[in-house]
Amino acid sequence: MRKPRDIDAELKALQEKAKQLKAQRTIQLGELVEATGADTLSIETLAGVLLAAVEQADGKPEAVARWTERGTAFFQGGGKKGSRKGT
Template sequence: MRKVRDYDAELKALEDKARALKARRVEQLGQLVTATGADALDMETLAGALLDAVASKDAEAKEAWRAKGSAFFQRR
């Protein structure tokens, strides 16, 4: 006889896991802001800089930012 699957329990477990992953990501982003010193900026300035980075179509600028970020993590 086949065991009946509890779809509600499986869905709840997946939702809990997704919630935990999102919380971990938010925590890591906060740690990144603190580690880079960006927490000294006011919220509007930081948000504006991030929005410009996201909207940028300049591949060379993005590559330069990636290289700086990589160097930052290698220093640590």
């Protein structure tokens, strides 16, 4: 006969893994803010920029496509701020 699964232990392990992944994502977002130079903006300005981007993303897919191109170029350039093209 098979040993029964400990569902509670599995669930707890999955919850811990999710917590770790969320913490890792938060750290990576902070690193991205620093790498792009956005950490020089005030927190209010940065929040405003992000809110404007979210609003524009809804109705302007062409803007999202341009942002994606710039982001791709940024990462392909090794994360250097100077790798922006066509501002």
